[in-house]
Amino acid sequence: MRIRPFEYYTAINQSDVLDKLAKYGPDTKVVAGGTDLVLAMKRKTILPRVVVSLHKVRELDFVREEDSRVCIGALTRHADLAMNTTLNDNFPILCEAVSLIGSWQIRNVATIGGNLCNASPAADSAPPLLALDARVVIASSEGEDEIPLSSFFTGPGATVLKSNQLLKEIVVERPKTRSAGCYLKLMRKKAGDLSLVGVAFQAETDQAGEKLARVAIGLGGVAPTPVRSPETEAMLTGLSYDEAIKEIPEAARAAVRATSPIADIRASADYRRTIVEIYVRRAAEKILGTLFNGEDIQK
Amino acid sequence: MKVRINVIVNGEKHHLEVKPNHTLVDVLREELSLTGTKKGCGSGKCGSCTVLMDGRPVNSCLILAPQADGREVVTIEGLAGREPHPLQKAFAEKGAIQCGYCAPGMILTAKALLDVNPNPQEEEIRFAIAGNLCRCTGYSKTVEAIRSCANSSRNNRPSAGRKAYA
Numbered sequence: 001m002r003i004r005p006f007e008y009y010t011a012i013n014q015s016d017v018l019d020k021l022a023k024y025g026p027d028t029k030v031v032a033g034g035t036d037l038v039l040a041m042k043r044k045t046i047l048p049r050v051v052v053s054l055h056k057v058r059e060l061d062f063v064r065e066e067d068s069r070v071c072i073g074a075l076t077r078h079a080d081l082a083m084n085t086t087l088n089d090n091f092p093i094l095c096e097a098v099s100l101i102g103s104w105q106i107r108n109v110a111t112i113g114g115n116l117c118n119a120s121p122a123a124d125s126a127p128p129l130l131a132l133d134a135r136v137v138i139a140s141s142e143g144e145d146e147i148p149l150s151s152f153f154t155g156p157g158a159t160v161l162k163s164n165q166l167l168k169e170i171v172v173e174r175p176k177t178r179s180a181g182c183y184l185k186l187m188r189k190k191a192g193d194l195s196l197v198g199v200a201f202q203a204e205t206d207q208a209g210e211k212l213a214r215v216a217i218g219l220g221g222v223a224p225t226p227v228r229s230p231e232t233e234a235m236l237t238g239l240s241y242d243e244a245i246k247e248i249p250e251a252a253r254a255a256v257r258a259t260s261p262i263a264d265i266r267a268s269a270d271y272r273r274t275i276v277e278i279y280v281r282r283a284a285e286k287i288l289g290t291l292f293n294g295e296d297i298q299k
Numbered sequence: 300m301k302v303r304i305n306v307i308v309n310g311e312k313h314h315l316e317v318k319p320n321h322t323l324v325d326v327l328r329e330e331l332s333l334t335g336t337k338k339g340c341g342s343g344k345c346g347s348c349t350v351l352m353d354g355r356p357v358n359s360c361l362i363l364a365p366q367a368d369g370r371e372v373v374t375i376e377g378l379a380g381r382e383p384h385p386l387q388k389a390f391a392e393k394g395a396i397q398c399g400y401c402a403p404g405m406i407l408t409a410k411a412l413l414d415v416n417p418n419p420q421e422e423e424i425r426f427a428i429a430g431n432l433c434r435c436t437g438y439s440k441t442v443e444a445i446r447s448c449a450n451s452s453r454n455n456r457p458s459a460g461r462k463a464y465a
Contacts, residue, residue: 001341001342003320005318006319031363035361038362041320051319055366055368056368102430103346103358103429104356105346105430106343108357109358109361191430
């Protein structure tokens, strides 16, 4: 699989990237880890005229704690995210999800910014980040803008990013009370597969630890973009453990209504819908157990 | 258009002019004649092109040649000293080789695993080599070979699963 020739530049820092994006225009692609882009160039589905490599832009490879929030540089690799202490302490759901991406070889080069910008409906980093109400910082030579991740994706492979813009960092607010979350991923084989369905379930208790103060569900692979399930979230929020356990089957069925899965060679739409219901139920039961019955409590 | 890169391969410095539409595996095999690195699927699935870049296993078929600039790369040729590396010996002794095509990548991934986790449990080994496909046989002998190179193969601590590394 040959790659068609292109003009190539190595950017030395963020402002260099932004200058080059402004200069070379819409046929330009930035390459971070390249595990999606290089493959697309081999398959001739993306044929950029200019490629700007980000591998020397070290300033966007970080996990930083800032007061109530944690900022993740777009060029942080999945293997580093999965092992990061700050993230494991605050958002283990994200570490769990990215540790299931591709293979070890892929996670050693693929970045979280690349995963989001590639905008696969099945991107594994997206459901947990949506469930964490993550925001993304978008930079261009004209300045920076911070928007919710939920308004970042516009369709399969499509985002709001303009040709002169770069996804710079991801920002997540730290949970204020006791929280727990998990990510369940359906694959056709045990490893190295895209998710057929990805369910991220994140919940927080109230101060007293008696009721669910916040429930957030991110779903991947079952709609043109990763989505939340507001109906299910509303059904469970405010409930005690006993009330929530009773409500779970109905709430899990409601999650299916947030989806519009396709049927393809990998799975039928019906199968994907069935799995959404089952995985939301399993995830909810697991996280309720963690939050109220005391196993593996975070914060 | 060619791009100048500096790359250390198996401890040796190279100043190369590479085509940006070539990948690291092309440079290793065609420019440096290091054909121990295999080119299998070319799409990051089979792991036969695995090399260590700054100590970590990566698929060299998905890395654009200029992205190797400033990196340190180890291929299977760089693993052995005067004697074969213990992993190479173990693969041969345990019969973890049939056609041998996956072996260079498999052994390098195993080396990286043992570097970060000197005493991996079976589950951890299987998770680490999930990106190295063997189509001849199973993975039992491979796992056995890697396990035999662990620091203390009798110490069966509980597995940390994929949390032991990523």
